[in-house]
Each structure stands twice: as structure tokens, then as C-alpha cells.
Amino acid sequence: MAPTKTSNRRPVDRDLSPDFSAITLGKHALRHGAFAEGRGLQLGASTALLMIHQVCEALVPVLIGVGIDKAIGPSDLGALFWILGGLAGLFLMLTYSWRHGYRLTNRVYGFGDHSLRQMVIAKVLDPRATGKQFGAGRTLNIATSDTAITAGLSWVVSQMSASLAALVTAATSLLLISWQLGLLVLVATAVFLVLMHFITAPLERRTHLQQERAAEATGLATDLVTGLRVLQGLGATRTATERYKETSRASLQAALGTAKSEALFSTVTLGLSAMFLAAITWVAASMTLAGEISIGQLVTVVGLAQFIQEPLSSLAYYPAALAQKRAAAKRIVALLNTEVDADAPEPATDSTPTGPAAFHELLVRGEGSHPDIRLLPGSITGLRTDARSSRELTLLLAGRADDSSQRVQINGVPAAACGLAALRSMVFVSDHDAAIFTGSIRENLHAQAPLDTVLGATGLAEISAKLPLGLDARVGEQGSALSGGQRQRLLLARALHQPQPVIVLVDPTTALDSVSEARIAAALNGPGSVALLIISDSPLLLGACDTVIDTVSLHTAGVNP
Structure with missing residues (x-):
């Protein structure tokens, strides 16, 4: 089942941009x-x-x-x-x-x-x-x-x-x-x-x-x-x-x-x-x-x-x-004293969103023969594309690439006009090789809301139950104490627990066996208020999506309408 959001959300971490004038x-x-x-x-x-x-x-x-x-x-x-x-x-x-x-x-x-x-x-x-x-x-x-x-x-x-x-x-x-x-x-x-x-x-x-x-x-x-x-x-x-x-x-x-x-x-x-x-x-x-x-x-x-x-x-x-x-x-x-890119968006000085107050739609306009990507609340969209296009898209949605052509729009408003803080308060991008922080499983999840749903959806609950300290078990430096599958389950659970209404998952199950992947795909298939974009070529994950956009074959197909 898709993760549900509670009202007890932790605030989005703001960008730290101190004044360098005393140094530079x-x-x-x-x-x-x-x-x-x-x-x-x-x-x-x-x-x-x-x-x-x-x-x-x-x-x-x-x-x-x-x-x-x-x-x-x-x-x-x-x-x-x-x-x-x-x-x-x-x-x-x-x-x-x-x-x-x-x-x-x-x-x-x-x-x-x-x-x-x-x-x-x-x-x-x-x-x-x-x-x-x-x-x-x-x-x-x-x-x-x-x-x-x-x-x-x-x-x-x-x-x-x-x-x-x-x-x-x-x-x-x-x-x-x-x-x-x-x-x-x-x-x-x-x-x-x-x-x-x-x-x-x-x-x-x-x-x-x-x-x-x-x-x-x-x-x-x-x-x-x-x-x-x-x-x-x-x-x-x-x-x-x-x-x-x-x-x-x-x-x-x-x-x-x-x-x-x-x-x-x-x-x-x-x-x-x-x-x-x-x-x-x-x-x-x-x-x-x-x-x-x-x-x-x-x-x-x-x-x-x-x-x-x-x-x-x-x-x-x-x-x-x-x-x-x-x-x-x-x-x-x-x-x-390194120069800054004058065309890049200004870093946020606070956590107050400057863009739309509520999420209704996120649109990514396609380039060339690539179709548009439209994300709606409660929808699960699958995207099958090449590695280069996947990287460009994730950088764009994470606010780490220039969007002068205004490809990303939130509720019909260009994300570039809303500002970086607004974009990041709406969209969370989880790469399959994201960082694991030294500490415990619980600290990596940074949980301030109930975790039962995301732990069950990712299978992390079953893994933590076998550990002596449970969620307080240490993960080691850069997650060295975890296997590849455990790392991906932790990253997936952390992503699904984010407060943003749009969550982008990039190859979230590449290190899992087919049985575990099928369980996660089944758990993701259900109602919810979150718009999920899953970038993967896994048939199991794509089969759980409401809509699949296949840019490799330049074909768009509806699945489970």
C-alpha cells in the first residue's frame, strides 16, 4: 500500500548559506x-x-x-x-x-x-x-x-x-x-x-x-x-x-x-x-x-x-x-572564493515555501520525441528511460540543473519562478546510490511520525526485527554494516517517509531479489495522497504503476487503469 502522510511532518531542512564576507x-x-x-x-x-x-x-x-x-x-x-x-x-x-x-x-x-x-x-x-x-x-x-x-x-x-x-x-x-x-x-x-x-x-x-x-x-x-x-x-x-x-x-x-x-x-x-x-x-x-x-x-x-x-x-x-x-x-x-553561477537559483534562506501552498499537479515537459510527464496526487507513474535521460531528469527535479526553459511546472507555475525552496518542499529525489549516514537505522530515517507503513512496505521491519537493537542498530560508516539489499530498503523507507507530496525513486530495487521486489511493488500499489515517480526498467515495479512512460521505445502505455 502506498505510504500515507500524517500531519506530524518534520520541516524540510533549509539550505545553510552563511555570510562568507568575513572570510572571502x-x-x-x-x-x-x-x-x-x-x-x-x-x-x-x-x-x-x-x-x-x-x-x-x-x-x-x-x-x-x-x-x-x-x-x-x-x-x-x-x-x-x-x-x-x-x-x-x-x-x-x-x-x-x-x-x-x-x-x-x-x-x-x-x-x-x-x-x-x-x-x-x-x-x-x-x-x-x-x-x-x-x-x-x-x-x-x-x-x-x-x-x-x-x-x-x-x-x-x-x-x-x-x-x-x-x-x-x-x-x-x-x-x-x-x-x-x-x-x-x-x-x-x-x-x-x-x-x-x-x-x-x-x-x-x-x-x-x-x-x-x-x-x-x-x-x-x-x-x-x-x-x-x-x-x-x-x-x-x-x-x-x-x-x-x-x-x-x-x-x-x-x-x-x-x-x-x-x-x-x-x-x-x-x-x-x-x-x-x-x-x-x-x-x-x-x-x-x-x-x-x-x-x-x-x-x-x-x-x-x-x-x-x-x-x-x-x-x-x-x-x-x-x-x-x-x-x-x-x-x-x-x-x-570560488565563483558562483549567476544563472543558478539563489539558495533558500528559510524553510518557508515561496511557491504554491498546495500540490495539485507537477508537469515535466518533454524534449524532442520524449513525452510530457504529469504527476498527480495519489498516482504512481513509471518511467523507463536511458541512464543519461534519467540523470538529467533527476538533476532537474532536485533543483541541481538549470531550468531556464521552464520544463518543470508546479500547479501550472514554473518551478524556476517559485524558487529552489518551493521546488524542494514539493519534490524529493532519492537516488539508488544516495548517502547512508553513520548512525542507527532510526537516525537515518529521521522519524518523527509513525513508521509502520513504510517499514512494512519496504520490508525493513522484518530486517530490523532480526537485529538485536532493532531500529537502533548501527549501520556503520556509509552503511558498511548493511548489505546491498538492506541499504536499498533503508533508502526506500527514508524516501517514502519524506514530507514532500512528490517522491521520485531511481532504481529503488536493483539490489533485491525478485520475491522482495514483488512484495515492494505490491505494497506500493494502492491509494494515497503522494505522487510517486518510479524510474526503473523492472517489469514488477512498472507493472504496479498506474501509468508507464517508455521513452526507450518511445511508447506510452496505461497499466492498471
């Missing part, structure tokens, strides 16, 4: 990921907390040195308790600030990554976007890897600020102990950063090259997998394989080059840090032997010299990290 008018993808939508205040708070953490860590060796001079040396038990209490307070403060600073920075990073990814996805789904220079694989890489890298600016900002705070605290402490030691640290820091700048330059270049090569390899792999059947049909799998091997080797060479640069960077950093620590220790020990500084101050100097190795190394690496994020941000901006 300049090089602001980095700033958007870290500071937009209120993330700037959170990043400021997290940066302040991480700076407090580093300052407290730098003060630990200072307080230990004071304890040696003021408590342990003179054997002052009271002073020792005060020093221990101060150390406990420092550790409480640095633990608290690190925990909450890390949490806030991670929050800014996560939401920034999500915001950038949503903008990329919305741009890709914009029906006006052409995206000629971006394939599916490259777009996937931008929407996953590049958005995460760009949003990582929040970590660069917070950790670089914390490193600077640590160096300032350490240098100030050393200046208070001995201006010679403080000056030595400042000069050595400047020299260290200059040297590391020249070392990180090739690392920046190779990191950028690695990102580009990895993006190319990922994009090519995705595109090849997507078009594997076409390649097999053309006999081009060997050529495609060789092309992927070349791209993969180039990506590997770029990755090895980056690894070599990173190894050189780490080696030089550790070597210079060890030399810096040895020089500071030698000077401090000489001053202690000369009586210029105390034993406690010597301990403080050595502790600070060890402590500042990590902030120094971090500061030296930040230019390379920032260059990596700039490169990723440029790719995001390039995608968001």
Missing part, C-alpha cells in the same frame, strides 16, 4: 578560526592562564634557591615552612592555570575548526557554487585537514605567549641575581632565535610542500575510489594506478624531506640548548666560587637555565608552525 574579502581565515564568534575572549582567558602557569613554573627554581639561602643554610625551620608553603601554593596555582588554560584553548580550537569546516561544507553545498578547480578529494582534504590546521592558530597564540612570559620571568629573575647573568641570557636568547630562524626557513618550505603533496595524494585517492567503476569500464585502472603511484611517491619524498628538516631542527635546537645551559652553568659556578652569588642563587640560575630550554625551542619553531597554518588558510580562502 581578505586573508582572515586564521583570525576567524581563533577569534570570531566570541572565541577571542576565551582565547584571551586561556592565554592568560597558560602564561600564569609558565610564570609559576619559572618561579619554582627561584623559590628553591631562596629556600636554600634563607632556610636550609641558616637552619631556620620557620623559614623552611614558609618556603614549603610558598612552593605548595605555586604548584596549586600552576596546576589550576594549566588545567583550565588547556581546556579553554582546546575549546577555542575545537569550535574554530568546526566553524571553518561548516563554512567550507556550506560553500560546497551551495547550488550556485561551481568549484571547477576543486575535486571531491581535494575538497575533502580542505574540509578536514586544512580546517584543523588553520584553527590550530589558537594553540600558537596561547603557547607562544606563555613561552614569552616564561622567558621574561626567567630573564628578570637572573637580572635581579646578577646583571651579567641576565644580560648573558638575553643576548644568548636573541642569538639563538636568529640562528633558529635560518634553520626553520627550509623547514617552512618543506612543510608547505608536504601539505600540498599530501593534499594532492588524498584528493587523487578519493577521486579514484569515487570513479572506480567508470575507470574499470574504460579499462583505465592501470593508468590511474600509475598516476596515483607517482603522486604518492611525490608525497612520500616531501614527507621525508620534512622529516629530515625536523630532525636537523631538533638536533641543532638540542645542541644549542645544551651549549647555552653549559655556558650559563659555567659562568654561574665561577661567580659562586668568586663569592659574587650564593649557593642558592647558583641553584636558581642552573634551574632557570634548564627551564628556559623548552620555551626557547618553542619560540624557534613557531614561525614554521605559523607558516603551515597560513598555507592551510590560503587553501580554505581559495575554496570559499
Whole structure:
């Protein structure tokens, strides 16, 4: 029996078309990921907390040195308790600030990554976007890897600020102990950063090259997998394989080059840090032997010299990290700046239909020798046509193709004049290879109304009854836990449950056996308020239709009048 509609319909999902002006008018993808939508205040708070953490860590060796001079040396038990209490307070403060600073920075990073990814996805789904220079694989890489890298600016900002705070605290402490030691640290820091700048330059270049090569390899792999059947049909799998091997080797060479640069960077950093620590220790020990500084101050100097190795190394690496994020941000901006088709329909800004309020008739005017297709409420129309014509028709009914000739009309009004929102509120097109979302069967159906009718009509009820979790059973990534027949039953049930008054099914039973196909055909044959258009060459499905339009033989026949 044809599925019946209830008044409890879920609203048609509206098109998400955010304002891209903040991104596309300049090089602001980095700033958007870290500071937009209120993330700037959170990043400021997290940066302040991480700076407090580093300052407290730098003060630990200072307080230990004071304890040696003021408590342990003179054997002052009271002073020792005060020093221990101060150390406990420092550790409480640095633990608290690190925990909450890390949490806030991670929050800014996560939401920034999500915001950038949503903008990329919305741009890709914009029906006006052409995206000629971006394939599916490259777009996937931008929407996953590049958005995460760009949003990582929040970590660069917070950790670089914390490193600077640590160096300032350490240098100030050393200046208070001995201006010679403080000056030595400042000069050595400047020299260290200059040297590391020249070392990180090739690392920046190779990191950028690695990102580009990895993006190319990922994009090519995705595109090849997507078009594997076409390649097999053309006999081009060997050529495609060789092309992927070349791209993969180039990506590997770029990755090895980056690894070599990173190894050189780490080696030089550790070597210079060890030399810096040895020089500071030698000077401090000489001053202690000369009586210029105390034993406690010597301990403080050595502790600070060890402590500042990590902030120094971090500061030296930040230019390379920032260059990596700039490169990723440029790719995001390039995608968001892709031109839109001026002739394409404007994306809907809300879910309110702008066309006819009620459905009485949908007409698709034929071209050439192809007849018109007229869909009426409660009718089941079958269409037997070639693959090319089927694809053109489904793109037209889904609003994904230009309809300047006004072939599609709803209640006598051209769909192009009604707008994309009106068309999609009236027509739902279900391809036989539509996407299965990761989650449960129930979540894929997105059910807010009774499912008994569509579950029975498609046989999905029988399948779900055998599963331990029933409708809550997980379907896996892209429906990997389902067989081909189960996938088609799920897609058919989801299509029949849609609120639109016109439902288009494209080869809905190709993966089912003849017995299951006959049951579905019998269940679809009955009264209802929905206009079904079934595009198929299955005799069983076409036999269940009220009208069959055969464009292959250019003949129209009435069945079951």
C-alpha cells in the first residue's frame, strides 16, 4: 500500500548559506578560526592562564634557591615552612592555570575548526557554487585537514605567549641575581632565535610542500575510489594506478624531506640548548666560587637555565608552525572564493515555501520525441528511460540543473519562478546510490511520525526485527554494516517517509531479489495522497504503476487503469 502522510511532518531542512564576507574579502581565515564568534575572549582567558602557569613554573627554581639561602643554610625551620608553603601554593596555582588554560584553548580550537569546516561544507553545498578547480578529494582534504590546521592558530597564540612570559620571568629573575647573568641570557636568547630562524626557513618550505603533496595524494585517492567503476569500464585502472603511484611517491619524498628538516631542527635546537645551559652553568659556578652569588642563587640560575630550554625551542619553531597554518588558510580562502553561477537559483534562506501552498499537479515537459510527464496526487507513474535521460531528469527535479526553459511546472507555475525552496518542499529525489549516514537505522530515517507503513512496505521491519537493537542498530560508516539489499530498503523507507507530496525513486530495487521486489511493488500499489515517480526498467515495479512512460521505445502505455 502506498505510504500515507500524517500531519506530524518534520520541516524540510533549509539550505545553510552563511555570510562568507568575513572570510572571502581578505586573508582572515586564521583570525576567524581563533577569534570570531566570541572565541577571542576565551582565547584571551586561556592565554592568560597558560602564561600564569609558565610564570609559576619559572618561579619554582627561584623559590628553591631562596629556600636554600634563607632556610636550609641558616637552619631556620620557620623559614623552611614558609618556603614549603610558598612552593605548595605555586604548584596549586600552576596546576589550576594549566588545567583550565588547556581546556579553554582546546575549546577555542575545537569550535574554530568546526566553524571553518561548516563554512567550507556550506560553500560546497551551495547550488550556485561551481568549484571547477576543486575535486571531491581535494575538497575533502580542505574540509578536514586544512580546517584543523588553520584553527590550530589558537594553540600558537596561547603557547607562544606563555613561552614569552616564561622567558621574561626567567630573564628578570637572573637580572635581579646578577646583571651579567641576565644580560648573558638575553643576548644568548636573541642569538639563538636568529640562528633558529635560518634553520626553520627550509623547514617552512618543506612543510608547505608536504601539505600540498599530501593534499594532492588524498584528493587523487578519493577521486579514484569515487570513479572506480567508470575507470574499470574504460579499462583505465592501470593508468590511474600509475598516476596515483607517482603522486604518492611525490608525497612520500616531501614527507621525508620534512622529516629530515625536523630532525636537523631538533638536533641543532638540542645542541644549542645544551651549549647555552653549559655556558650559563659555567659562568654561574665561577661567580659562586668568586663569592659574587650564593649557593642558592647558583641553584636558581642552573634551574632557570634548564627551564628556559623548552620555551626557547618553542619560540624557534613557531614561525614554521605559523607558516603551515597560513598555507592551510590560503587553501580554505581559495575554496570559499570560488565563483558562483549567476544563472543558478539563489539558495533558500528559510524553510518557508515561496511557491504554491498546495500540490495539485507537477508537469515535466518533454524534449524532442520524449513525452510530457504529469504527476498527480495519489498516482504512481513509471518511467523507463536511458541512464543519461534519467540523470538529467533527476538533476532537474532536485533543483541541481538549470531550468531556464521552464520544463518543470508546479500547479501550472514554473518551478524556476517559485524558487529552489518551493521546488524542494514539493519534490524529493532519492537516488539508488544516495548517502547512508553513520548512525542507527532510526537516525537515518529521521522519524518523527509513525513508521509502520513504510517499514512494512519496504520490508525493513522484518530486517530490523532480526537485529538485536532493532531500529537502533548501527549501520556503520556509509552503511558498511548493511548489505546491498538492506541499504536499498533503508533508502526506500527514508524516501517514502519524506514530507514532500512528490517522491521520485531511481532504481529503488536493483539490489533485491525478485520475491522482495514483488512484495515492494505490491505494497506500493494502492491509494494515497503522494505522487510517486518510479524510474526503473523492472517489469514488477512498472507493472504496479498506474501509468508507464517508455521513452526507450518511445511508447506510452496505461497499466492498471
